[in-house]
Amino acid sequence: MLPQRVRLQYEASVLHPDSLIGCGVRRIPEGSTERYTRWINTITQDQLTTQVYTSHGPTVVMPTWFCSRNWFQRVGPFDEGGKGVPEDLLFFYQSLRRGGGVARVDHCLLVYRYHEKAATHSVLEETIWNLRVDFLQERVLSQWESFTIWNAGKQGRKLYRCLSPANQRKVKAFCDVDENKIQKGFYTYEESKERPKPKIPVLHYKEASSPFIICVKLDMTGGVLEENLNSLQLREGADYFHFN
Template sequence: MNIIEKWQTKLEEKGIHVLIGGRESPHPKGVGFAKNRAIEQSVGRFLCFLDADDVMMPQRVRLQYDAALGHPHCIIGCQVKREPEGSTERYTRWINSLTQEQLVTQVFTSHGPTVIMPTWFCSREWFDSIGKFDESGKGVPEDLMFFYESLRKGGGMFRVDHCLLVYRYHSEAATHAVLEETIWKERVRFLEERVLNGWPSFTIWNAGKQGRKLYRCLSAANQKKVASFCDVDQSKITKGFYTYEESKINPKPKIPICHFMEAKPPFIICVKLDLTGGRFEENLNSLKLKEGVDYYHFS
């Protein structure tokens, strides 16, 4: 609060009105509740989000405002600098290197929104057309849920390719309170809704733990569409089949396991990117497929 009050004085000396809101309670209602109250109290045509543990770079508001004028139905993001340097290296590289197309195609991955919440900037009109953040409280991925709802309503994403935010990593960050299983269920539901319900059949790339977990979490209708699992692990391929004993489908499904070169697209890929020294990426590129048409990343 001391920091906020110092900035209130500095800004109001420049003629910029600052409204400070808060709630005294031993039972906090969570991030979604706080953001919704702040938005209700604000009056501007545009919303620029900044978490308490992050730092804005000079020109952030101006550059994202310019981008928002050209992309009125988009959530605008930016590149970030992670602090301390070297923390979550793969995640930071992913944030900063996604192409504009991948901002759309990689929305199902475990990383979460392709335009990350601390960098969000959008028009109030677009925010209001989507609705509010979920206010269920601790453990709820309110940013991911809002992000998906924006996509459902025809929204897009745009990233300003300048580093405009210092994104701090620490053990007390609110994001650590969100259960991985909660995020997993949201992702599976959105994948089925946006992709799998429209595919007649598909292959799950990964016959291991992650691929089998995805299969088990699919609806019965989408389980029936799984033509095969594919992998590079010869021990898994030699087994020949994966049988899901707990299936509600009768008879029990027996899914073939084959080498990725023998599998047929489209694929849902349950192999993490940037973890195999480039071997997985080389295998995928060798098939000359198009992301968003022939495959989607899920892990």
Template sequence: MMPQRIRLQWEAAIQHPKSIIGSQIKREPVEATERYTRWINNLTHEQLLTQIFTSHGPTVIMPTWFCSREWFCHVGRFDEGGKGVPEDLLFFYEHLRKDGGVFRVDQCLLLYRYHPQAATHSVLEETIWRYRVSFLEERLLSHWTCFTIWNAGKQGRKLFRSLSQANQKKVVAFCDVDKNKIMKGFYTYEDSKEIPKPKIPILHFRDASSPFIICVKLDLTSGQFEENLNLLELKEGVDYYHFN
């Protein structure tokens, strides 16, 4: 950690006593997890709360966390289930359930080393997926009457299949830019026990209605996806949330 870390985060914690205080980081080696590092360091302070559903996990990473012991005990401490348990993600979710905030000191206060034996690699992707979908349904979808899944491909369809039946029925459409998927017209949920099988329309993103759950990875398409999203002039945290 950098010499000024404790002082700066303590000062922030005094101002935000019910928040997890994080910081910006630098990676060693520098080229490790470049997209993730950019995400962690460049989220706006609003996005620290709007991007809590993404596959990147907590919007301030656990090695940078700082909070009072009182708040830590109020949230409920860590899950001690051991190897394979995403204890940081579970604590972060419980923190948010108890109306905790998220704040980042916008200075690099930690050198974060990457190595292939890190415990984070022992957590299965499917384990994290189940927790993420459950939290998405609890925090957002249970309060919505309808929504569109942005991505008619593999990730969008996987999300649809993972939802409860009640939330599946709220999906009014998929949207995409892929002409072949749009021309197909519908996604048929073949695993459904309903007769006839549910068919969900596939629309061009300009023809779809908000709110959106976006299942497109950020920072991967040379800015094309982000440009398409900006065209719609939507507000993050109101009209859409990122899930991937």
């Protein structure tokens, strides 16, 4: 911990008593998990709430958490299942279910060490995926009558296949920028037991309509994805949510 951490996060928790308070971090060795570290430190206060469904996990990372004892007790204990249990993600989701907020002190107050034997590496990717899909369905898709999956490739199709039948029926289209996928016209859900098998249109993103679930990784397209979203004048948290 760096000097002032307790004081600054305590002051923030007084203003946000029912919240998990995070802070900025510096990773060592320098350059470790560069994209992830940039995300931790630079997403906006609003995105701390809207980007809770991404593969990065909690929008304020557990080593930075600060909250009142009262809030901790209201959320409940950590899952002590041991190796392979993403206890931070489970607690984070439960805090949000209880109506908790998320806030970050925008100072670097923690040195966050990366090493290959960290417990986080014991958690299976599929475990995280299933928790994220369930939380997305619970918090977002249950409120929508229909939506578009932004990415007709591997990740978008995987999300579609993992949705409940009721939410699969809400998918009105996939959208993409890849002309090859768009020219095929449809994605056919071959594993479906329905007859005829569901065929979901594949559109260019400019022809698709919101709301969207974005299944393209952030900070991986040289700003192209972000520019495309901005060009449509969409509001994160209302017209779209990031999932990857």
